[in-house]
Amino acid sequence: MESGLIDSALARFRAVLGDACVLTDAADTTPHFTDWRGRYSGEALCVVRPGTVDELVQVVHICNEARLPMVPQGGNTGLCGGATPHAGRREVLVSLSRLDRVRAIDPDNASITVEAGCTLAAVQQAARDAGLLFPLSLASEGSCQIGGNLSTNAGGVHVLRHGNARDQVLGLEVVLPDGxxxxxxxxxxxxxxxxxxxHLFIGAEGTLGFITAAVLKLAPQPTDTALAWVALDGPQRAIDLLHRLQAGAGDALNAFEVVGRTALEMVLQHIPGARDPLSVPAPWYALVELAGSGDRISDRLEALLAACMASGTVRDAVIAQDGAQALALWSLRENISEAQRIEGFSVKHDISVPVGAIPQFLEVAGERLEAELPGVRIVAFGHAGDGNLHYNLSFSDASDNARLVADAQVANAVVYEAVRALNGSISAEHGIGQLKRALLGECKSVVEMDMMRAIKRAFDPHALMNPGKVLPEYGE
Structure with a gap:
């Protein structure tokens, strides 16, 4: 591209946004160019920060006319490099963080209209202020933004009861690639x-347009919750416990997370203040939450767990007695990713299989990985209630991880073969981004890939939206 066209585009960006919202200095742009995990880094012509939808429309028109590729970015908390620009390419990174208004709350309709740059925590708080609940909940909710949550169809800990991000959306506002x-x-x-x-834009990871605002569904705010940390002998016991709780608690079952002992030990080692809730270690744990109104939820949970202990389904359990204890238990689960980041490199997988197939997946994948990579450490945890596991691999000795970097393809092949054998998915909630785009064609049929390409061509014929993400052939 001629430098004159680039200079002209930059000048037009500044005329629309002002100098302060067109970032070109390295000190200002560098934080936007590396993903949260530090795995992907790139560069861009500039970072633009529109403060209104009209400003974004004008920015997109300029990019479309100059054929400048655009990379949407929200809170930059993604795990697959989906919001990171590429090195050596003339891309424009479009930060939506200034589009952060709560436009309306309608208690009678139980809905809220928010802009894409609102943090998830801000949306949750606005709902609470209205006496309602926005149920999407993630460990990164203080910094992730709702536009990114919808673009990746985020999951989180309450999918079991309320569904993915997709299930929370009533309507969208979108700026298309042509402006x-x-x-x-x-x-x-x-x-x-x-x-x-x-639904075309939810989960599309910014490859079809910019989500600028959304109407989101709200739910009644529960008046009572109960949380327990439960020790288990193995994954099958976790599934048995899940079924017992679903039968006994019904819709009150709000979350069901599983945590392997290795994951817990990593949190205990690296997260200040973390404490083991039980005196005797167990190979697996479940974090169980009931939520409801008008009855003694904690008594129901205690009775259900007592029956499960009597039957041998549960080894031991502790129920949080107050908000501080509940927060401490949730922190053990939510700090696993941070503990892994502190620990160092790991090969991460975000997979899903049918709920009842989780024990089989763990057994088959674990045995094959040990055969291929003797001594590999498996950190498994996640949302067992909806079949989603975070299945991450590393070695205890950091020096051995150099070998794992070289053998990452071997590890991936073993894990994804086990997933496909169970009709599962290689991405449950993190998306495809750059990390898994080369694998997409291996796990989707020819017909599925053709349909996705046709949608991409229809919305983005010049392939300007988030190139090099999701679909393998766009952005090479």
């Missing part, structure tokens, strides 16, 4: 008028 604005901010729970276009 047109689609106002789909409808707050309807029933609208049977043709294609449901919003």
């Amino acid at each position: 047109r604005l689609w106002d789909g901010l409808r707050a309807l729970r029933k609208d049977n008028t043709g294609y449901d276009l919003k």
Whole structure:
């Protein structure tokens, strides 16, 4: 691209946004160019920070006319490099963090309209202030932004009861790659008028357009919650416990997380203040939460766990007695990723299989990995209630991880073969990004890939939106 065209585009960006919101100095742009894990780094012509939807529309028009690729970025907390620009390419990184208004709350309709740059925590707080609940909950909720949550169809700890991010959306506002604005901010729970276009953008990782605002569903705020840390003899006991709780607690079962002992030990080692809730170690644990209104949830949980202990399903358990204890238990689960980051390199997998197949996956993948990579350390944890496991590999000795870097393809092949054999998915909630785009064609049929390519061409014929992400052939 001619330098004159680039200079012209930069000048037009500044005319629209002002100098302060067109970043070109390395000190200002560098934090945007590396992903949270530090795995992917790149560069861009500039970072633009529109403060209104109209400003974003003008920025996109400029990029479209100059054929400048655009990389949408929210809180930059993704784990697959989906919001990171590439090195040596003339891309424009578009930060949506200034689009951070709560536009409206409708308690009668149990909905909230927010802009893409609102942090998840801010949306949760706005709902609480209205006496309602926005149930999406992630460890990064203080910094991740709702636009990114929807673009990756984020999951989190309450999918079991409330569903993924996709299930929380009533309507969207989107700036298309050619600069047109689609106002789909409808707050309807029933609208049977043709294609449901919003679902094309949810989970598309910014490859089809910019999500700028959303109408989100809210739920009643529970008046009572109970949380327990449960010791188990193995993964099958976790599934047995899940079924017992679903039968005994029904819709009150709000979260069901599993944590392997190795994951817990990593948190105990690296996270200040972390304490083992039980005196005797167990190979596996479950973090169980019930939530509801009008009854003694804690008594119900205690009775259910007592029955499970009597039957041998549960080895031991502790129930949080107050908010501080509940926070301490949740922190053991939510700090696993941070503890791994402190520990160093690991090969991460975000997989899903049918819930009942979790024990089989863990057994088969574990045996094959030990055969291929003797001594490999498996850190497994996640949302067992919906079949989603975070399955990460490293060695206890950091010096051995150099070998794991070289053998990452071997590890991936073993894990993904076990996933495919169980009709699972190589990405449950983190997305594809750069990390898994080369694998997409291996786990999708020819027909599926053709449909996705056709959608991409229809919305983004010049391949300007987030190139090099998701679809293998776009952005090479």
